[in-house]
Amino acid sequence: MSAPQHHVVVIGAGFSGIGAAIALDRAGLHDYVILEAGAEPGGTWYWNTYPGIAVDIPSFSYQFSFEQSADWSRTYAKGRELKGYADRCVAKYGLRDRIRFDTQVTAARFDDDTSTWRIELATGESLTARFVINASGVLTVPKPPDIKGVEDFAGVTMHTARWDHDQDLTGKRVAIVGTGASAVQVIPEIAPNVEHLTVFQRTPIWCLPKFDVPLPTVARWAMRIPGGRTVHRLLSQAYVELTFPISAHYYTTLPLADRAEKLGRAFLKREVHDPAVRDKLTPRYAVGCKRPGFHNTYLSTYNRDNVELVTEPIDRVTASGVVTSDGAAHDVDVLILATGFKVMDVDAVTFDVTGSGGLALADFWESNRMQAYEGVSVPGFPNFFSVMGPYGYVGSSYFALIEAQTHHIVRCLTQAGDRAASRVEVSTEANDRYFAEMMRKRGRQIFWQDSCSLANSYYFDRNGDVPLRPGTTFEVYLRSRRFPLRDYEFSA
Structure with missing residues (x-):
């Protein structure tokens, strides 16, 4: 049986893909490639360049905790600054040579016999990998309007x-x-x-x-002294x-x-x-x-x-x-x-995903409602991890999500290496337990107040669920480090 071409394929070179790649390198998992549909890194901030585009979370929070910029010009960065930040991260962490640009993934199919994924590209080419990290995000592919004519x-x-x-x-x-x-x-x-x-x-x-104001000189100076950026970030x-x-x-x-x-x-x-x-x-x-x-x-x-x-x-x-x-x-x-994106839809993943036994991910979610263990893994889809799966995001900075989920993923990959496992799959019992927890906690959320039925919100999926995680950023951070690895099945 031939070895796959790559140990890991990361799909997407936005901040999720950049964060995943950095986490892989830090864990000593250097055999990976990033596949990116665009011509440059940045994801949302590459594709979206409309007039006035800016982040709606303070700049101090909208960045990696380990790569805090001292150069933000405003409390809420403009799109071009965020694209520049992505470029700097790619350059500093040596990722550009591992990114294949202008490479659109159309499908990912799991082979039960070899425990590998076959990634199909729009060019007709395909490649194989042991593991796949879906870092494709949800704010890049426009949602067409349902308007006649x-x-x-x-x-x-x-x-x-x-x-x-x-x-x-x-x-x-x-x-x-x-x-x-x-x-x-x-x-x-x-x-x-x-x-x-x-x-x-x-x-x-x-x-x-x-x-939203230009950062005064004193604030920019404070970001350059020891602890200054940390204080800004904590307040933010x-x-x-x-x-x-x-x-x-x-x-x-x-x-x-x-x-x-x-x-x-x-x-x-x-x-x-x-x-x-x-x-x-x-x-x-x-x-x-x-x-x-x-x-x-x-x-x-x-x-x-x-x-x-x-x-x-x-x-x-x-x-x-x-x-x-x-x-x-x-x-x-x-x-x-200005009709937005597919966010909480069963086909929000921008490529077809077919798991063990020929099960399509969209069909699984259609039949079982959108769900994923800790927002990362779905039973029946071995060796496949998502940065932004259902019930992963709490609604704070995407960077907090990226760092927590990539830590979760790297724990699984490291454990697989330690056990010489070629197949890693979350158990149905663990997934069901997590989904039940999400359902149990959601009653305290604002989404279930009567007036929300009038909101026409993309938070609600077609089943009437809101696949946002009912918790805090700190809770997600802790759980990414403490979830029991026995919730996954590791096999050769």
Whole structure:
């Protein structure tokens, strides 16, 4: 039996893939390759370059704990800075030679006879690996809108995740479909330049003020003294933990989201002058049911004479524009789709995954609901690990998730090496136990309040579950280091 070409294949060169590669190298597991569909590293921050793009978690938390930058220009970094941070990590840790760019994975299939994965590429090529780490993320592949006639539009169409910088919007009639997190950032940027901007809103978003300021000299100086970056990070992490993991997952005990709603309503009243427009922008669900927006000028943009908010449902797109259900036709030159990504869907994994016995991962989730042990492993899919699987992410910084999950994965791979095991698979009993724990704890989350049924939130999957982990970042950190390895079956 021939050996696989690689010990580990990492799929994706965003921050998840970068973090996984660094963790592998630190563990002495150097036989790996990273497969990346894009031409450069960065993942989300490579693909998404729309005007105004920035992180909505403070820069001090949105970075690896072991690679803290002293060069952030703002409290919330812009997209280009995050792309630069990815490039620096790749260069510093010597990863570029291990990345195959412009390499799109279309399928991964497990061979029970050899306990290896065959990775199929869009070029028709395939390669083999003992283990696969899915680090492909969820904010890179656009979700197409379910709107009749989009392909018939004769003007320019682009998704926020595939922004065409050759298009000059100056003096154009522009329509944007969606008011999620991307739209909240795009709309204030383009509104001053276009002739007319029509915003089609299905569900309003809670938008809260954002303490987004250039870092003063003293703060930048403090990041360069011993312990300075640690202090910044600890304060930032405490803020992040309070604003989502604690407020969302412990709502019945600490209803902090109620205070956030009061803040949101006050912000709306202050920013939006027209009471009718303000009412349209006011969500009917609690803060936290849906990912909120953080922006200081999004709401006030609707005070502009050239910005129109349309809440009538879209009936269809024609060659010249958008027609709503009331029959009104909105003629536009450019159609921008801010329709997000597949996040909590059974097909959110961007390639087909077929495990032991020919079982498709999407079919497993369709039949059994989305689930994964500690958010990493699924029974029936040996030697396959995910950085962002169901019930792994608590809602804080993605970097906290990446570091915890890659530690979990490396523990399994190291144990496999120690036992000379060629097959590592989480037991059904361990997975069932973990899933039952997630179901038991979710009642305290804000998502199960009555008003959340009105949120139209991507947090909810097609089964009505919210595959976010009901816990804190610190809990995830500890469990990644303490989960019992006996929950996995190691075999030759």
